[in-house]
Amino acid sequence: MTNVRVRFCPSPTGSPHVGFxxxxxxxxxxxxxxxxxxxxxxxDTDRERSTxxxxxxxxxxxxxxxxxxxxxxEVGGPHGPYLQSERGDIYRDVLARLAESKYTxxxxxxxxxxxxxxxxxxxxxxxxxxxxxxxxxxxxxAFRTLGREPVVRFRMPDGSIxxxxxxxxxxxxxxxxxxxxxxxxxxxxxxxxLVNPVDDAxxxxxxxxxxxxxxxxxxRQIPLHAALVELGIGKVMPEFGHLPxxxxxxxxxxxxxxxxxxxxxxxxxxxxxxxxxxxxxxLGWAIAADRDVFDLEEMVEAFDIKDVNPNPARFDLKKAExxxxxxxxxxxxxxxxxxxxxxxxxxxxxxxPVNAADTQLLELAMPLVAxxxxxxxxxxxxxxxxxxxxxAFTRDEADVExxxxxxxxxxxxxxxxxxxxxxxxxAGAIQAALQAELVEGMGLKPxxxxxxxxxxxxxxxxxxPLFESMELLGRERSLxxxxxxxx
RNA sequence: GCCCCGUUCGUCUAGCGGCCCAGGACGCUGGCCUCUCACGCCGGAAGCACGGGUUCGAAUCCCGUACGGGGUACCA
Numbered sequence: 001m002t003n004v005r006v007r008f009c010p011s012p013t014g015s016p017h018v019g020f021x022x023x024x025x026x027x028x029x030x031x032x033x034x035x036x037x038x039x040x041x042x043x044d045t046d047r048e049r050s051t052x053x054x055x056x057x058x059x060x061x062x063x064x065x066x067x068x069x070x071x072x073x074e075v076g077g078p079h080g081p082y083l084q085s086e087r088g089d090i091y092r093d094v095l096a097r098l099a100e101s102k103y104t105x106x107x108x109x110x111x112x113x114x115x116x117x118x119x120x121x122x123x124x125x126x127x128x129x130x131x132x133x134x135x136x137x138x139x140x141x142a143f144r145t146l147g148r149e150p151v152v153r154f155r156m157p158d159g160s161i162x163x164x165x166x167x168x169x170x171x172x173x174x175x176x177x178x179x180x181x182x183x184x185x186x187x188x189x190x191x192x193x194l195v196n197p198v199d200d201a202x203x204x205x206x207x208x209x210x211x212x213x214x215x216x217x218x219x220r221q222i223p224l225h226a227a228l229v230e231l232g233i234g235k236v237m238p239e240f241g242h243l244p245x246x247x248x249x250x251x252x253x254x255x256x257x258x259x260x261x262x263x264x265x266x267x268x269x270x271x272x273x274x275x276x277x278x279x280x281x282x283l284g285w286a287i288a289a290d291r292d293v294f295d296l297e298e299m300v301e302a303f304d305i306k307d308v309n310p311n312p313a314r315f316d317l318k319k320a321e322x323x324x325x326x327x328x329x330x331x332x333x334x335x336x337x338x339x340x341x342x343x344x345x346x347x348x349x350x351x352x353p354v355n356a357a358d359t360q361l362l363e364l365a366m367p368l369v370a371x372x373x374x375x376x377x378x379x380x381x382x383x384x385x386x387x388x389x390x391x392a393f394t395r396d397e398a399d400v401e402x403x404x405x406x407x408x409x410x411x412x413x414x415x416x417x418x419x420x421x422x423x424x425x426x427a428g429a430i431q432a433a434l435q436a437e438l439v440e441g442m443g444l445k446p447x448x449x450x451x452x453x454x455x456x457x458x459x460x461x462x463x464x465p466l467f468e469s470m471e472l473l474g475r476e477r478s479l480x481x482x483x484x485x486x487x
Numbered sequence: 488g489c490c491c492c493g494u495u496c497g498u499c500u501a502g503c504g505g506c507c508c509a510g511g512a513c514g515c516u517g518g519c520c521u522c523u524c525a526c527g528c529c530g531g532a533a534g535c536a537c538g539g540g541u542u543c544g545a546a547u548c549c550c551g552u553a554c555g556g557g558g559u560a561c562c563a
Contacts (some may be wrong), residue, residue: 011563040506046562111560124489126559169494177490177559185561216491216558242492245556282499289501290511309500312556316498319513329526372525373546382524431522439522449549450522462524 004036006207007200008069011043012054016061019211022280026243027209028067029281029296029303032127037289039203040072042083046196050085061263065273066296071203079203084195091190094198094233095152095183103227104183106150107132108143117225127179128153140188140193152311154193154224156180161219166209166241166305173219181306182222202232208238209305212312215242218318241305245312260315270343270376272331275324282323283313292325325374336370337362340379349387358387364472368464386472390480395459403461408452409486411438415453416482425475427467433469456485 008027010020029040040062044050059073081087098104109131117129133155135143143150156179162172183194200208218240228234248260266276274295281287287294287302294302328336344350350358362383369382385393395404398412405411418437422429438449454466457478463469472477 013563043563049562107561126489128560165492171491179559182561185537187561189561191561196563211557212492213557214563218563219491244493247556284499286500288509288511292512300542310491311493313500314498316513319499323530325525369525374525378525423547434522446522454523458523460523464524 004031004034004207004446005039005203005205006209007039007041007043007198007203007205009043009196010058011046011049012051012058013046013049014054016054016058016263017082018263018266018280019261020058021061021065021263021276022246022283023209023211024062024065024067025242025277025280025337026285026303026308028069028303029299030207030209030305032300033303037070038068039077039079039205040069040082041199041203042073042085043192043196044083044085045190045192047085047189052221057264064267064317065277084199087195087199088190090202091184091198092188093096094228094376095190095194097231098154098183098227098347099234101151101227101231102155103224104152104154105133105135105180106136107153107180107182108150109149110148115337125177125179128181130180132248133180151178151182151186152184153182154220154227156220157223163218163222163240165215166207166239167244167308168215169217170240170246171218173216175219175223178219183224193217194224197224198228198233200238201225202230204235205238206236207241207305209241209243211240211430212245218242241308242310244310246280246283247312247314260317266320268377270378271320271324272327272339272376275327276320278327279320279323279407282319283315284309293323295330314406321374328374329371331370333370337366340366340376343376344379344383344387347377347384349380349384361386361472365464368468372464381460381462382464385460385463386469390477391480393459393484395455395485396461399455399459399461403452403455404485408455411442411444411449411452412456412482414442414483415456416436416479419479419482422475423473427465427471430470431467452485453482457481 006027008024010016010024013032019367027093028038030036042055042058044055053441062069069075071079072082077084094479095104099106107128109128114128114131117131118126121129122130132150156175158175160172160174161178162170165171182191184190199205222237225234225237230235248374263276267273277296278292278294278299281299281355285303285308286292287298331339333353341350341354344362345352345354350362354362365383372380373379414437415434418433419430423434434450434453438453439443439446442449450466451461454463455461457466457473458464473481
């Protein structure tokens with residue numbers, strides 16, 4: 001395939017959600033696979049609902065995900081502007097040419113009138129009935145004197161519309177079930193039904209990959225697009241592929257209202273963009289029968305729209321986390337340290353900028369935690385005890401109750417005895433001393449012996465390896481914490 | 488109501504007529520490893536929505552039913 005041009009064209013109405021990311025990803029992967037062009041267009045024709053805030057969030061989301069675009073906002077391109085709110089003149093011009101060629105007509109009907117006529121006729125087809133298709137000049141004049149302003153409607157052809165959907169195969173609609181639809185409001189504002197196909201035509205889009213919700217608008221777009229080609233406004237009829245929904249809990253489409261649908265929730269939870277993207281790719285597509293962890297490069301290489309599954313997929317947090325964890329383990333120590341840094345700063349574990357001592361400590365501690373966290377945020381709980389000021393150090397209450405009871409305190413007491421005069425403060429020496437005192441001396445099982453010490457020193461039952469942690473904490477602070485656990 | 492799309496383990500999927508008494512992954516579960524956690528390793532339970540065809544042979548093709556979803560706007 002040559003000169004593939006695809007577009008991703010969200011509306012800036014609300015916070016970017018996971019379906020947004022999945023659609024963006026598939027379009028991006030398709031473009032990159034075919035060495036084509038990825039166009040990013042902003043469909044902000046609905047001025048009521050479009051917001052600057054949402055626009056910024058969308059740009060931020062794309063950047064976070066690492067899905068770069070070849071044409072669009074902030075990068076420009078030969079088919080701009082890429083914000084529909086700045087393309088009013090273009091739409092007005094197209095509308096005029098369409099009207100001139102009789103592809104469209106003006107409709108003066110009110111919704112009530114249309115409903116009444118449908119009720120009277122007993123038609124099962126909802127929507128407009130074509131009443132104004134062939135109005136006489138007198139009729140138009142009459143409506144005008146009534147003060148009515150017309151909407152512009154597209155004259156749907158008779159017969160049927162069939163296309164070969166890239167995801168679903170042949171799909172046919174009888175046009176008797178596709179009413180003449182509105183292209184512009186009575187006040188002249190263009191509607192999605194017009195601007196989407198017009199921009200696809202003008203931007204020479206060759207493949208339209210979008211959500212399944214737009215499948216039923218395709219039989220309207222095809223004849224409109226054909227008209228645009230006929231008028232020389234467009235060059236090619238794009239191919240269409242309708243992607244399955246991403247569903248939430250239960251069996252409903254993940255809507256913007258569901259909190260778990262928000263993309264930034266995952267970013268803030270410490271997901272890696274490559275981890276989330278990998279998981280999202282799996283919602284409707286598989287790279288191989290026996291593999292589901294891969295990077296973007298591998299996806300680009302393997303992605304074929306024909307392999308996309310047509311049935312809706314449910315978003316499963318557990319699996320998303322597992323895939324993310326796999327990507328965490330693929331990161332080098334330096335990479336994971338760098339990624340974890342902002343989260344540690346946000347949580348107040350580290351100052352910003354990080355001082356030299358903490359930088360060094362972090363460097364020593366990361367090897368211990370890197371392999372045992374599955375999300376970036378988990379580093380906060382794992383590392384907090386190392387960096388906290390001694391007077392601000394606290395222990396998890398439930399853990400204290402469970403492990404620092406009388407028996408536990410006895411263990412801590414003995415540990416203190418064993419470590420107070422330890423010659424060399426190293427993980428090996430600490431382990432040997434505690435092993436001798438608690439396991440051999442007290443006859444405790446290792447897990448019971450070290451549990452109380454762990455809570456005393458790190459404040460939690462879950463921590464990096466104990467002896468290494470104590471070495472990093474240092475003799476003074478470690479002993480101090482053993483002491484304070486007894487208080 | 489009408490139109491359209493969909494239906495393989497709980498979930499995501501592989502499968503495009505014989506390689507499938509259905510493979511992988513997450514989750515669940517039994518065990519191993521182990522100073523906690525995480526990782527890793529070994530094992531287990533769990534599925535072709537239903538009914539008819541077509542065929543020597545169907546998870547795969549066709550029809551119907553059921554169920555789920557989307558659309559039916561001067562939203563996108």
